[in-house]
Amino acid sequence: MSDCDVIIVGAGASGLLAAISACRSGQNVVVVEKNARAARKLMITGKGRCNVTNSDDIKDFMSNIYPEPRFLYPAFKSFFSSDILAMLDEAGVEVVLERGGRYFPASGKAVDVVDALVATARRSGAKFMFSTSVTGIIVANGAVAGVKIRDERGEKSLFSDKIIVCTGGRSYPLTGSTGDGYEFAQKCGHSVSQTLPALVPLVGKGDFFSRLSGLALRNISASLWIDGKKSHEEFGELEFTDFGVTGPVILTMSRWAVIALHENRKVRLSIDLKPALDEKKLDSRILRDLDANGKAKLKALFREWLPMQMIPVFIALAKLDGEKLASQLSGDERRRIVSLMKDFAFDIVGHRDFNEAIITSGGVSVDEINQKTMESKLVKGLFFAGEVLDVDANTGGYNLQIAFSTGWLAGEN
Ligand SMILES: Cc1cc2nc3c(=O)[nH]c(=O)nc-3n(C[C@H](O)[C@H](O)[C@H](O)COP(=O)(O)OP(=O)(O)OC[C@H]3O[C@@H](n4cnc5c(N)ncnc54)[C@H](O)[C@@H]3O)c2cc1C
Structure with missing residues (x-):
């Protein structure tokens, strides 16, 4: 018996986009976030101004991504910089283009981007469970069955046959990104390459x-x-x-x-x-x-x-x-x-260390992820998106676009 069609673990950049696209694909979505509010990391991006994305074309985008940029090609094809800009525009966020092709909200406030994405996710029908941590993924017969969650009232299970892990990396752990997704992935049989501080x-x-x-x-x-x-x-x-x-x-x-x-x-x-x-x-x-x-x-x-x-x-x-x-x-x-x-x-x-690193290099091996859907090749119904994956990029709005694009593609599938 499912509690919802899709459970999204983490309400950061990738989780919010996954929620929006899954809802728009007609799914009943629950986003579980350990913090009391969404996207704490997004709030501090770009020194509080949020460099949302970059004006580069796909080829130049790829040259800023490591170690396997080609993995992201289908994700960028399904949702790219113009799409996040259009989504923000629809939500009333004007953007400006700055040196190096970097887009920022015209207000200079990252919180405007966060509020717009949360409002869009809510309007699309996503339900949020805040101050609730996912403590494990339930797998049965090679497919996901749900997640274990913990909140102030204790532990319980939440059932669904589709889970999108959007837990981010290990950098700036005070924002909630403490690397939980790597442990979930390993317990499900996935390889995780060594995680190291990057942009540090x-x-x-x-x-x-x-x-x-x-x-x-x-x-x-x-x-x-x-x-x-x-x-x-x-x-x-x-x-x-x-x-x-x-x-x-x-x-x-x-x-x-x-x-x-x-x-x-x-x-x-x-x-x-x-x-x-x-x-x-x-x-x-x-x-x-x-x-x-x-x-x-x-x-x-x-x-x-x-x-x-x-x-x-x-x-x-x-x-x-x-x-x-x-x-x-x-x-x-x-x-x-x-x-x-x-x-x-x-x-x-x-x-x-990770307290001062803008991103994490390493993560869930992309060899075990279907690049056209972001679904695990090992466990049916398990998807990964965002920084938890073994992809990272230079500064310039590329990292957020990776999170938005992979989140969107996972949600769509
Ligand atoms: C200081 C700083 C500035 C940056 N500036 C920029 C910038 O301007 N442009 C850019 O492109 N990139 C920037 N980045 C990088 C960018 O913020 C990240 O790449 C991006 O946020 C990754 O998105 P994500 O959704 O994968 O993870 P996150 O945004 O980290 O979101 C993960 C979410 O999952 C939640 N979570 C984790 N574990 C659990 C669990 N067990 N249960 C429930 N919830 C959980 C977390 O609380 C968090 O809300 C910056 C990073 C930092 C640290």
């Missing part, structure tokens, strides 16, 4: 980080070196913290740094502080400045080249005497400046 700040080796903390460098190029080989390079902005580095270029490269660190490989970051000039041009520019300001102290001249906060650290690392006059600088000292500006490098010795 990196910890550097060096005694200078506290002095650089808070300094943001724009228009730099950063390269990630793994076991002495250049693995990735990104151009843009990074920020020093008291433990290491963060900011867009670091978050983008963190996925590979974290995996390499967990494989005990040597990870190094090299920052090119002057990417617009090659070594020869940079050397000529510095030589010109030294010649034109022979009586200036080196530390004063550095203001032309570097942000103030960086100067004492740079001078110490290059083993220079900041009190020296520009005219007294030797060729060797000048070359040390050029080489440190082109290769401000340090070892990466760790990463921050």
Whole structure:
């Protein structure tokens, strides 16, 4: 005896879309959410502004997704960026397009996106059970039969032959995403690849980080070196913290740094502080400045080249005497400046944990999921959507679109 047609576990980005599409397919839907309200994580996305999706076409979208973007092709075909934007528009949420193809609500408030999706799900007929945790999936004869739930009154079972697991990853566990879905999947026989923090700040080796903390460098190029080989390079902005580095270029490269660190490989970051000039041009520019300001102290001249906060650290690392006059600088000292500006490098010795990771890499193996329906290939009636799956993406609205698209496709099926 079923309590409803479909049970959705988790009222985050993927769960809300799964609820809307299942309802629109004529299903009687119950969404079980452990928190007292829906989508706590969605509320803090994009620094509270919610970067809903991206204007990239499918091909460019795919190039921002790991490790198997092609798995998502049917999900994107069934529900893509234009569809979530149309849904928000219908619910009265105006959006604006910003740098990098990023869409945000025009109000600048993530809560408007949450309210619109919850209202759309309710209008479509979804029923919500808040402050209720799913503690297990009931499987009988190779098919799902329901879920075990726990609320303040105790434990009981809720029966249905279709369950969509939308429990998210492990990052920012205070929002409710504590990785429960991985355990459910494993108990149902699914493989779960190692889950690691991704889009996460990196910890550097060096005694200078506290002095650089808070300094943001724009228009730099950063390269990630793994076991002495250049693995990735990104151009843009990074920020020093008291433990290491963060900011867009670091978050983008963190996925590979974290995996390499967990494989005990040597990870190094090299920052090119002057990417617009090659070594020869940079050397000529510095030589010109030294010649034109022979009586200036080196530390004063550095203001032309570097942000103030960086100067004492740079001078110490290059083993220079900041009190020296520009005219007294030797060729060797000048070359040390050029080489440190082109290769401000340090070892990466760790990463921050899930409390600071924007997403989780790894998860339920997509090899065991039917990409056309999001249904498990192992257990009939069991579906997975969102971050619980082993797919993750760069920043730019791609992660939410993955959640929306996989949620929608699962709900439709
Ligand atoms: C700080 C931050 C900023 C971000 N900004 C962006 C951004 O701007 N753009 C972007 O594209 N992505 C962003 N992301 C990533 C994005 O938020 C996630 O990829 C997305 O929310 C994943 O959706 P989901 O539905 O899979 O999981 P979640 O949104 O995590 O939802 C999972 C839900 O399931 C519930 N749940 C878990 N276990 C149980 C259980 N046992 N029983 C009942 N309920 C349960 C949780 O309480 C939660 O509500 C950001 C992430 C963070 C942490």
